[in-house]
Amino acid sequence: MAEGPKTQMPARRKARKRALDVLYEADVRSLPPVEVLANYLERIAAPRPEHLPYAVSLVEGVAGHKDRIDELIASYAEGWTLERMPVIDRNLARIAVHELLYVDEIDDAVAISEAVELAKQMSTDDSPRFLNGVLGRIAEYATR
Template sequence: MERPDERSDARERALYLLYEAHSKGIAPVDTIDLQVIEPDELTQELVRGVGDHLERLDGMIDERAHGWTLARMPVLDLNVMRLGAYELLERPHVPTAVVLNEAVELAKRFSTDDSGRFVNGVLAAIATDARPTAD
């Protein structure tokens, strides 16, 4: 039987919390405090990191999402890209391929049919700049 990947699960939980923050119009970090059971350490790191770097992440996404504004993007796609961009910038020990694969899988699983390609394209462009000597 295949064991679940705790890091993948943490990314998924972080996506839920970021979506909740958007839906409620609150800061991402505030969603952590609203949980009945405290989220695991990685989930908290991802949510706090995205929240702390939100303006920078959105700027990077906006620059590379040709033909799209942040306001027009599906909320799930935007939050998946925020998570991926945060990891590319602030978690250098996570291989680039892992960040991209995880983001694409989240987008394909929770968003539209075209989301995987869109997320991959934007994050690959960010990775080129953020990790010029990528693994």
């Protein structure tokens, strides 16, 4: 049985995509991410995907550190406010910054390249370059 490209996506990328779905919905609807997450989890039938715990940890981590994460993004996104950023970019940046600062087992380069890859698939033509620049500057700051 041949598997399509969607099933070939690495588990952590699937987790990031799920976390993005939840954070995007929370952002657009102005709801707390953990509330949207609870509703999201209720809709997922058993057996639950193996990557789901990492997606949950990303949403909870972004929600728990949102003020610090948003402060860093705003500081390093030269000429851009959080409100002006496309919703997808803003939330991809939040996920990546959470990984850069709080998830030790993810290399900085991986966190950045995953955000850039998802931006290529889901956002504007300028988004990958924009995110790469902002996240690169934050990663430099974080390793000092």
